[in-house]
Amino acid sequence: MPINILPNEDKALTRLTPDSRTPAKGRVEAANDPLASIDSRELLKKWIALEKDEAQPIERELARRGFGKLSKPLVQQFFSDDPQDRMRLIDKVLAQPGGGSETWLLLLAGDANPDVRLFAVTFMATSNNAALVEKAWQMVIRDHDPRIADLAGRLRERREGPLRR
Numbered sequence: 001m002p003i004n005i006l007p008n009e010d011k012a013l014t015r016l017t018p019d020s021r022t023p024a025k026g027r028v029e030a031a032n033d034p035l036a037s038i039d040s041r042e043l044l045k046k047w048i049a050l051e052k053d054e055a056q057p058i059e060r061e062l063a064r065r066g067f068g069k070l071s072k073p074l075v076q077q078f079f080s081d082d083p084q085d086r087m088r089l090i091d092k093v094l095a096q097p098g099g100g101s102e103t104w105l106l107l108l109a110g111d112a113n114p115d116v117r118l119f120a121v122t123f124m125a126t127s128n129n130a131a132l133v134e135k136a137w138q139m140v141i142r143d144h145d146p147r148i149a150d151l152a153g154r155l156r157e158r159r160e161g162p163l164r165r
Contacts, residue, residue, distance in 0.1 A: 033061070035057060035058060035061040036061065038061075040062070040065060040067075040103075040107060041107070043058050043061060043062055044062065044075050044078060044079070045079070046058055047059060047062065047070065047075065048072060048075045048076065048079070065103060066100050066102060066103035067100040067103050067104070068093075068096070068098045068099045068100030068101075068103070069096070069098050069099060069100075074089065074092060074093070077089045077092070078104075078107075078108075083111075083113040083115050083116050086108060086111060086113070086116045087115070087116055087119045089104065089108065090104065090105065090108060090119060090120060090123055093105075094123075102129075102132060105120050105123055105124050105132070106120075106124075106135060108120035109121050109124060109135075109136070109139050110139070114143075114145040114147065114148060117139075117143065117145065117148055118145070118147055118148050121136050121139055121140055121143075121148060121151060122151070124136035124139075125137075125140075125151060125154070125155055125158065130159075133155065133158050133159060134159060136151075136155055137152065137155040137156065137158075137159055140152045140155060
């Protein structure tokens with residue numbers, strides 16, 4: 001049975017492109033904003049390095065991308081060298097109201113570590129959110145790790161099944 005992990009359903013998914021840069025909507029505004037063309041990972045690095053007052057424009061851009069309420073410990077956990085820390089981050093953002101779970105899942109589904117990618121894509125695949133399942137499918141069909149690529153068949157069935165709206 002699928003779990004409903006995303007209270008704000010398609011909010012972030014309609015705003016993000018797969019590379020987590022410029023949102024699909026609002027590209028005209030993004031052309032006038034230099035932060036809009038910077039990858040989300042880079043923005044998170046910049047945000048964590050700055051003092052609160054200096055970080056506000058970056059925080060606004062990250063919020064526009066769907067990251068929700070940011071905290072230094074949360075972002076530091078995202079940049080942890082330990083893949084287990086990054087996997088635990090998923091549980092944290094899912095439990096945090098307004099935590100931007102969709103956006104964090106999408107970002108972690110592109111992690112360098114295949115275990116983190118598998119963990120994130122598995123959460124995405126069990127969602128009741130058809131758009132998130134679609135994103136998971138798009139990610140698994142392109143992944144070079146066989147454990148992740150093997151999810152494609154099951155996700156194809158979910159995409160074509162009763163989950164469709």
